[in-house]
Amino acid sequence: MADSRQQPHSSQPTHAGHRPDAVEYAIEANRLTRKFGPLTAVDQVSLQVPSASIYGFLGPNGCGKTTMIRMLCGLLSPTAGDAKILGIAVPEHAEQLRTRTGYMTQKFSLYEDLSSEENLKFIGRIYSLSGKALIRRVDELVETYELSTLRNRRPDAMSGGQRQRLALACATLHKPDLLFLDEPTSSVDPENRRKFWEKLFDLCDQGTTILVSTHFMDEAERCHRLAILEAGQLRTEGDPQTLMNNLQSHVVELTGSRLRDLKTPIQRLPHVKSVAQQGARLRVLVDIGIEHPQAYLAQQLPPPAPGDDFQATLVRPNLEDVFVTVTHSERQ
Amino acid sequence: MPAFWGRMSAVIVKEFKHLGRDRMTFGMAVMIPLVQLLLFGYAINTEVRYVPVGLVDQSGSAAGRIITQAVSATQVVDFQQRYHTPKEAEQAIVKGEIRAALVLPPDLTQRLVQHRTLGQWLIDGSDTMVSASLLQLRNMPLNQAIIDPNIAPPAATPTFDMALFFNPTRRSAVNIIPGLTAVILTMTMVLFTATAIVRERERGNMELIITTPIRPIELMIGKIVPYIFIGLMQVSIILLLGYWIFDVPVNGSVTHIYLATLLFICASLTLGLIISTLVQTQLQAMQATMFILLPSILLSGFMFPYEAMPHIAQTIAEALPATHFMRMIRAIILRGAELDTLVFDSLWLIAFTLAGITLAALRFHKRLD
Ligand SMILES: Nc1ncnc2c1ncn2[C@@H]1O[C@H](COP(=O)(O)OP(=O)(O)OP(=O)(O)O)[C@@H](O)[C@H]1O
Ligand SMILES: [Mg+2]
Numbered sequence: 001m002a003d004s005r006q007q008p009h010s011s012q013p014t015h016a017g018h019r020p021d022a023v024e025y026a027i028e029a030n031r032l033t034r035k036f037g038p039l040t041a042v043d044q045v046s047l048q049v050p051s052a053s054i055y056g057f058l059g060p061n062g063c064g065k066t067t068m069i070r071m072l073c074g075l076l077s078p079t080a081g082d083a084k085i086l087g088i089a090v091p092e093h094a095e096q097l098r099t100r101t102g103y104m105t106q107k108f109s110l111y112e113d114l115s116s117e118e119n120l121k122f123i124g125r126i127y128s129l130s131g132k133a134l135i136r137r138v139d140e141l142v143e144t145y146e147l148s149t150l151r152n153r154r155p156d157a158m159s160g161g162q163r164q165r166l167a168l169a170c171a172t173l174h175k176p177d178l179l180f181l182d183e184p185t186s187s188v189d190p191e192n193r194r195k196f197w198e199k200l201f202d203l204c205d206q207g208t209t210i211l212v213s214t215h216f217m218d219e220a221e222r223c224h225r226l227a228i229l230e231a232g233q234l235r236t237e238g239d240p241q242t243l244m245n246n247l248q249s250h251v252v253e254l255t256g257s258r259l260r261d262l263k264t265p266i267q268r269l270p271h272v273k274s275v276a277q278q279g280a281r282l283r284v285l286v287d288i289g290i291e292h293p294q295a296y297l298a299q300q301l302p303p304p305a306p307g308d309d310f311q312a313t314l315v316r317p318n319l320e321d322v323f324v325t326v327t328h329s330e331r332q
Numbered sequence: 333m334p335a336f337w338g339r340m341s342a343v344i345v346k347e348f349k350h351l352g353r354d355r356m357t358f359g360m361a362v363m364i365p366l367v368q369l370l371l372f373g374y375a376i377n378t379e380v381r382y383v384p385v386g387l388v389d390q391s392g393s394a395a396g397r398i399i400t401q402a403v404s405a406t407q408v409v410d411f412q413q414r415y416h417t418p419k420e421a422e423q424a425i426v427k428g429e430i431r432a433a434l435v436l437p438p439d440l441t442q443r444l445v446q447h448r449t450l451g452q453w454l455i456d457g458s459d460t461m462v463s464a465s466l467l468q469l470r471n472m473p474l475n476q477a478i479i480d481p482n483i484a485p486p487a488a489t490p491t492f493d494m495a496l497f498f499n500p501t502r503r504s505a506v507n508i509i510p511g512l513t514a515v516i517l518t519m520t521m522v523l524f525t526a527t528a529i530v531r532e533r534e535r536g537n538m539e540l541i542i543t544t545p546i547r548p549i550e551l552m553i554g555k556i557v558p559y560i561f562i563g564l565m566q567v568s569i570i571l572l573l574g575y576w577i578f579d580v581p582v583n584g585s586v587t588h589i590y591l592a593t594l595l596f597i598c599a600s601l602t603l604g605l606i607i608s609t610l611v612q613t614q615l616q617a618m619q620a621t622m623f624i625l626l627p628s629i630l631l632s633g634f635m636f637p638y639e640a641m642p643h644i645a646q647t648i649a650e651a652l653p654a655t656h657f658m659r660m661i662r663a664i665i666l667r668g669a670e671l672d673t674l675v676f677d678s679l680w681l682i683a684f685t686l687a688g689i690t691l692a693a694l695r696f697h698k699r700l701d
Binding site: 073094 | 536537540541542544545546699701
């Protein structure tokens, strides 16, 4: 367990089949499409999410993450395509799934004028818990999600991170097999985000499948598998390590004194996919077809002025490079 | 100064845009004057005509028939029923079937000749506007019409004897305060439920709730039950204060008052639920409530007698829960009627509630689209 927490992305889920009625894929979407008038918010997305794993949706604002999750929850009907959740077709039989899925909405959706405990108890009753069982479950969740000092606090008087812990507690109250988390850590600091993810790995170890949307790279990197979405389309899919290894670009880091002047000429080069300034360095993505990217860059650029300590180094790609590459290639 | 205009016009332009996009608000801005105009113009008629009344003709004589015709010709009343005894007629008044009854004694022909008072009107005096109209008949010059235009009766003798029941002193509070319960309940119950659901939608709670196993009907009933107690509390306040301050008599049984109120509260709450499935924002819910409230005040019989309204207004009034409750609560409080004599209105409210809850639950989808 500790293992998976330290190196989550390298540990493949081994818990499929943990639950008696587990299916191989908790989510199977087949060319799922949703249109809002002329806008196609989700465009023929097909994917399979293995049971008992953490699956990430990575993508910029408006790329269709929430729409996708809502369709998978059975809240929105797809314009075309179909999906099976835990082996059950949605949205047709979505009601059968209500006790087996949990959903943490992007916008805080608990009651602002009920205390944490009252919110938890309310949700508990909706899931048919009562009496001692309800009290026990609420106590458990208060313990797990460190809410003991916030029991009587109302969400409108809690910090963003505290609210998100409470929302996660409510979403997991009925021990769902599948958890949808829509940008669960958008207002959480890095330290608390790390803790939040430990909770997710704990849940995953207990056999819960988690689908989480995010636009944080570090968060995406922790997922077992990842789908990169852009403009409603699935750009690429796989486990983060493989995605990085199979990157269709070289990553070159440039250092030197005239970097700002170089940025525009480099951007214009035909085989350069993107240039981004990172502090005192420029991170350049060069087409995989170029055999010697450093030499290519040196050749194409004006020779460095005397005294300029210009240097080009080939570095290991990170997830952001993957993201930029897959979204960039489609745009051309 | 230009900055003043610039900023202010920015707000003005923005407000116009809000208005243009909120079609419901815009629609209401047009509909409310339209509906008000029609309601006030048509429905409101303080001159009451064709009051439904009954006849107890114990004389069975030709004179009786002629007198009845002459009374009908005034257009003040409309004889709808015949009863054998004054007792039966009184019961019909308590039930609210008729507003008054004319009793013609067996010795009618003799009285006519002797210029004595011809008969007696038994009048439900609770609605002062209706009773005022009926009281016009007291000195109606009948004799001329029947026998001999030359023989004028002694001016001192009234044609009819008037017996005002339930509100002999003709105080309007007696009629208004029980009716006020219907208006206040319509206002609060419809608004509370309509906004309660819309508020959850506005605040985003709904997206969470609909992913739980809760069924629409459970959500609907759960939403309205607490307001039932609020409604019962309101009615208690109105009636207690009415009793203490305005001396409104409570002739009927308290149990029956609360039972009738309960039926009406349920009907109003379901009306609120239906509204909540039709509107998007709390503001729209409020406007829709206004839309129900106005006819409930004007057409239900609260302000103007139901009898005085034209047929079309009566048809609209029949579709409003407030009209049915108005009849029930006045019958129970003022005339001491029992619920089992008010079967039609009770069943109507029950049917409305059941149909309303079903409709609201059907319209409420556990979907966002
Ligand atoms: N109800 C709706 N009506 C019309 N368009 C919508 C609706 N909901 C979403 N959209 C559009 O669909 C697209 C996808 O929206 P969605 O909310 O799924 O994005 P997202 O990936 O969740 O973005 P974010 O990261 O900002 O939450 C957007 O362009 C959005 O404007
Ligand atoms: Mg979103």
